[in-house]
Amino acid sequence: MSKSPLPLTPAVFHILLALYGKERHGYDIMQQVKADSGDAVKMGPGTLYGSLDRMIEAGLVAKSNTQDPRRIYYKLTALGQTTLRAETERLSRVALVARRHIGST
Template sequence: MKHKLLPLSETMHYILLVLRQPKHGYAIMQEVQDLSKNAVILAPGTLYGAIDNLAKHKWIKQVDVIDRRKIYQITQEGLDVLDHEEKRLQHILKIYEMGDVQ
């Protein structure tokens, strides 16, 4: 799979992962912070820029509006991207597990 956004940035990776369940912006920021153990803290501008970019590429979509909050969820194409990235990262982890590679 070739795409200009691949490999995913850490931020986009976390956003796609949390959007396997529908969420609004603030919930996305909170869950990314929790999952990353406070290593990734998204500012609103960063989050909404990433959401716009991911939606433009049809990896996520708006699925609802509740109390004026837009709710987003990953699309099948986004799930395919996550699957591709998971395989790429598993390959890298196997190389780490092999120890010194010559």
């Protein structure tokens, strides 16, 4: 990618998180996103595949050589892993600043 994708949208962040360490198909990603966000992010098929298309184009995610002929599995690329780590760090720093501000009032 030519420019930094950070900050990520919540949907993209959660999809990257769902794919970390495991290849998943679309429905599995939706369920994992729902679980990871504590039901806060509920993603439908249109949003999911629109996001996946953009993430594949950006080099964050790739289609996997699936063992299941009925499903397409997706996996993180090296860039996707780096981006996820960078966004997690960024969010941690933001949370730290927020805690400091809230704590001082």
